[in-house]
Amino acid sequence: KLVSVVDIIDQTRALVDGPGSGVARQQIRLNQLHLTKFRLKYPFTAPTRVVRKAWTEAKLNEKWAESQWAKNLENKEKRAQMTDYDRFKLTSARVKRNRARTATFKSLKVKAARSGVFGKK
Structure with missing residues (x-):
């Protein structure tokens, strides 16, 4: 209060x-x-x-x-009021978000490696 x-x-x-x-x-x-x-x-x-x-x-x-x-x-x-199903939905949404983020990062990493900006020189 x-x-x-x-x-x-x-x-x-x-x-x-x-x-x-x-x-x-x-x-x-x-x-x-x-x-x-x-x-x-x-x-x-x-x-x-x-x-x-x-x-x-x-x-x-x-x-x-x-x-x-x-x-x-x-x-x-x-968060304290969340049910088991709400927690499950939240976890599923986080997994989807992280997969999309990882895929985008890997594609940018490959582009950078091909252009010579990232990786061994």
Whole structure:
């Protein structure tokens, strides 16, 4: 879940709030958090309504959805939902792709060897 750090409680805990992601204001251990590149500007220990306003003005949900991190998480969830048949289809598609790639590479390699660009001199 995406949250914003509102206050640091002590060396191991932080007060977080995630009005755009459905996380209520609560304390979380710092070792449970992963920092992102996104930063919101609001006053120190601001109430949830101020955090929500900064969140919507920064369009944080849209920026997060476009980030590579979010896309990787989405792909991970898709992979976890795959059935045996889906995995079989994926493997078959990879085999076809690799065969086509290898055939193209070998034909280019033969052309290069005949023209003297590749191989023994």
